[in-house]
Amino acid sequence: MSGLDTLPSLSKVIAAHGLAAKKSLGQNFLLDLNLTEKIARQAGDLSGSDVLEVGPGPGGLTRGLLAQGARRVLAVEKDPRCLPALAEIAAAAEGRLEVVQGDALEIDAAARLTAPVRIVANLPYNVGTELLVRWLTPQSWPPFWESLTLMFQREVAERIVAQPGGKAYGRLALLSQWRTTPRIVMSLPPEAFTPPPKVHSAVVHFTRLDAPRFPADAKVLQRVVAAAFNQRRKMLRSSLKGVDPEIERHLANAGIAPTERAEQVSLEAFCALARSLASG
Template identity: 75%
Template sequence: MAALDGLPPLREVIATHGIAAKKALGQNFLLDLNLTARIARAAGDLSKCDVLEVGPGPGGLTRGLLAEGARKVLAIEKDARCLPALAEIADAYPGRLEVLNADALAVDPLAHLTPPIRIVANLPYNVGTELLVRWLTPPAWPPVWQSLTLMFQKEVAERITAQPGDKAYGRLAILARWLTDPRIVLTLPPEAFTPPPKIHSAVVHMTALPEPRYPADGKVLNRLVAAGFNQRRKMLRASLKGSAPDIEAKLEAAGIKPTARAEEIGLESWCRLARIVAASGSGA
């Protein structure tokens, strides 16, 4: 890949600009340009899309996205040390890379992007889940993005793609499957990164559904699911006791045994319960 874009290997870039990964920023750099190209390809055809990338670091994935034909990449990078390296990439791809030196949690990228939009990122571990939940809970659905292709700690990726009964099944899986088709497309060992984290990582690809998989009020659904899984060892009649009056009758009306636990309940049943609770006036 370095031969394609005329830029030096990432190890050389890091050494030249003194970009040692900082634990406080959740940084673990992926230096293999073959792997970053695979992640870019997992996002699909980017030639007619603007791409939002959070936490590009020295720009390995950025280079992959541009080499795979992204119409434009907006890279949001909090660490100012990375800006010179990203500027070199911008010079190699004139007019196709815009860099914002900002905190992704504090900036609205939409003013810098033109739909269709895809989000592709090796997310900093310390903000990955929070960003995902934000992207999955916009004011209206469908969202402005077509798909998310995101790297997480493997255990977080498993929480996103878990099925009822799985140990990892919880609020994240329900939210992701309610609104997207989530699947793990790539798993990476610690040694793929510099410095190597203590855990494996995985890339999850999520395609936005045109509408939620089952009808439900998102706020009510979120509230019920959060209450159920916050006390996942309790029966639902206990964990949801404060969520709505006469919760046992509402659980039974939804076809859910009041003695069941949250991890046993599938998405469709959670949505049915949310509709019943909302209809009773016990909404969000």
């Protein structure tokens, strides 16, 4: 029996340390260790990888990652109330768990990790999308991580994997699918969490591509996509006129009709448009 097997149940940990979930921190705790291990398994073989976990809370997913053989887990937790509970897991983990208190938006986690790195997290709802965008838009590609296995509100997960033609399709789909292959691998009902959120949740696994799916300058592509979807009901010749005064010529170069709307345009076509704009 490993030290992890001797740890108390998560409900006992929460009671012992007074860890009522805080709405202000976007907290919803998963207490079913069978579920947290199942999420950890979605990340693949962890035995040769360092794992970054953001927002571990009382450590349910942390335990799952360690139980699945993660070489090392770096857990970044903003809430100081959770640190004693995580310290108990660290003591049982025989050097495989490092806990850092702080804001994941401000900490340079990459400097504390050794490749290969996987990111696995039940992200706090209030920072989940911002963290994802940061991980998808580093200064250079490929990034420090090989895969992401992240829990989001179901609506956000569906936006990540959306295809052209629907309301869910937008900036998040394009950023995700340009440099990774994202798949929804699990769905979780509200009652799986304490306290139950008002929405369903889903786990998305992102497999990193070594190079973007189609060539394009990252900054130009991001600027074009942001402008197009900020006014998604308008035709592209109107929504993108602030990007370049000759936008209709660039749309033609990319094979996009100027009367199209953003949600009708494929990732490949947006990349072609970005290339045309970059070439002048």
